[in-house]
Amino acid sequence: MFVSTLDKTIRVGLREAVVAGMPVSGGLYRPLDLPFVSSELQKSFRNAEFPEIAHTLAELLIADDVPSPTLQEICRDAFNFPVNLKRLIDDSFVLELFHGPTLAFKDFGARFLARLLGWFQRGENRPITVLTATSGDTGGAVASGFYLVPGVRVVILYPKGRISVVQERQIGTLGKNITALAVRGSFDECQGMVKAALADPELRRRLSLTTANSINAGRLLPQIFYYFYALSRLSGSKKSTFVTVPSGNFGNITAAAMARKMGLPIDHLVAATTINDTVCRYLESGRWNPGTVHSTLATAMDIADPNNFPRLLELYARDRLHLGREVTASVVTDDQIRETIVRTKSKMAYLFDPHSAAGWQASERFMAAQSSSWRGISVATAHPVKFRETIEPLIGEQIELPLSLQSVLERPMTSETLEADISVWKEWLREWENR
Numbered sequence: 001m002f003v004s005t006l007d008k009t010i011r012v013g014l015r016e017a018v019v020a021g022m023p024v025s026g027g028l029y030r031p032l033d034l035p036f037v038s039s040e041l042q043k044s045f046r047n048a049e050f051p052e053i054a055h056t057l058a059e060l061l062i063a064d065d066v067p068s069p070t071l072q073e074i075c076r077d078a079f080n081f082p083v084n085l086k087r088l089i090d091d092s093f094v095l096e097l098f099h100g101p102t103l104a105f106k107d108f109g110a111r112f113l114a115r116l117l118g119w120f121q122r123g124e125n126r127p128i129t130v131l132t133a134t135s136g137d138t139g140g141a142v143a144s145g146f147y148l149v150p151g152v153r154v155v156i157l158y159p160k161g162r163i164s165v166v167q168e169r170q171i172g173t174l175g176k177n178i179t180a181l182a183v184r185g186s187f188d189e190c191q192g193m194v195k196a197a198l199a200d201p202e203l204r205r206r207l208s209l210t211t212a213n214s215i216n217a218g219r220l221l222p223q224i225f226y227y228f229y230a231l232s233r234l235s236g237s238k239k240s241t242f243v244t245v246p247s248g249n250f251g252n253i254t255a256a257a258m259a260r261k262m263g264l265p266i267d268h269l270v271a272a273t274t275i276n277d278t279v280c281r282y283l284e285s286g287r288w289n290p291g292t293v294h295s296t297l298a299t300a301m302d303i304a305d306p307n308n309f310p311r312l313l314e315l316y317a318r319d320r321l322h323l324g325r326e327v328t329a330s331v332v333t334d335d336q337i338r339e340t341i342v343r344t345k346s347k348m349a350y351l352f353d354p355h356s357a358a359g360w361q362a363s364e365r366f367m368a369a370q371s372s373s374w375r376g377i378s379v380a381t382a383h384p385v386k387f388r389e390t391i392e393p394l395i396g397e398q399i400e401l402p403l404s405l406q407s408v409l410e411r412p413m414t415s416e417t418l419e420a421d422i423s424v425w426k427e428w429l430r431e432w433e434n435r
């Protein structure tokens with residue numbers, strides 16, 4: 001059962017939460033209760049592979065809505081790539097979440113959501129249409145995750161000329177049930193077009209429109225799984241454990257806080273942010289004052305008004321001081337990101353992408369402020385090769401492209417180009433429906 005963050009009387013099942021994305025009256029869906037995972041069960045995770053752990057947790061969370069054998073199949077199919085926990089130095093670890101097909105952690109959420117929607121769509125003869133606006137990483141993960149999923153068609157809007165070459169290829173070369181639209185405008189205009197279509201009752205009904213943005217509960221749940229996995233890979237210890245998450249919309253760190261509430265022994269959370277420091281200022285002052293967005297090297301974290309934050313605050317009973325005792329927000333500048341990338345490469349032979357470097361910097365800071373009885377897990381959200389334009393000049397070396405990416409770069413583009421105009425866009429959708 002899922003409940004609205006704004007109105008406790010609005011309660012829906014998983015299907016409605018996932019297909020609608022968010023309550024019509026505003027707010028977000030959050031699970032009504034979180035199941036408790038006993039330490040016995042957590043011990044059994046030590047010898048289990050990631051898809052098995054995911055299946056066990058998914059069963060606890062949503063077995064009322066989806067039968068267990070289906071969940072098992074979804075988990076095996078969605079999580080068919082490695083998750084690595086690496087020790088970099090002393091008590092500091094990196095959790096690598098970037099080994100999926102589009103080389104960023106968003107593959108976990110997008111692949112799980114795609115298969116859930118595909119299952120809910122079984123036996124329906126009318127396809128549903130997923131609209132997504134992207135500034136980069138989400139589009140690739142959604143395109144790859146939904147590719148060839150029966151009963152689901154996807155339209156991805158991105159700002160033409162404003163995303164990286166790799167990102168554009170990941171979105172615009174698949175074809176089949178994935179349509180890519182290069183919009184002559186900004187990301188905000190793309191998002192405005194998606195919202196306008198969703199707000200049009202006639203289009204919404206005719207095309208069975210939904211969206212796959214990061215507030216969809218179907219993207220949030222699978223992010224809980226890898227925190228359980230990570231701690232199962234650490235040996236028993238008397239030390240306290242903190243986890244650092246590079247944060248933009250604060251979805252990933254909300255999943256970590258949910259895992260903690262389910263009984264995972266995480267003693268503290270650190271949210272690394274860019275100079276878009278709304279949450280940090282809020283924790284200090286109690287004032288929510290997003291202001292304008294600043295561009296940084298960690299583009300996926302350039303968010304002034306994080307849309308998952310209400311769900312995080314809800315986990316701490318909307319008590320800012322309580323949240324502040326258990327979650328630290330740590331602001332990292334571009335200079336500090338550059339410094340971290342160069343230093344960890346030379347001292348530890350480890351290459352971070354700009355987002356994960358911000359996380360590592362925040363981890364080092366937290367560790368330095370504690371006594372010696374802590375150990376830290378720093379989440380790495382993207383593969384460095386995705387941001388090689390930034391990294392190569394810093395380290396004075398070229399980063400080798402993985403084979404999967406080489407083949408993406410060789411495929412022809414199938415994107416169409418569209419003006420950033422609501423009536424042109426709606427006309428385009430009506431015409432596209434009949435293709």
Ligand SMILES: *Cc1c(COP(=O)(O)O)cnc(C)c1O
Pocket residue numbers: 104105106137138214246247248249250251252253300301355381382
């Ligand atoms: C999306 C993204 C983030 C931010 O994750 P949130 O869940 O929005 O906080 C961080 N790093 C990378 C590489 C991303 O793509």
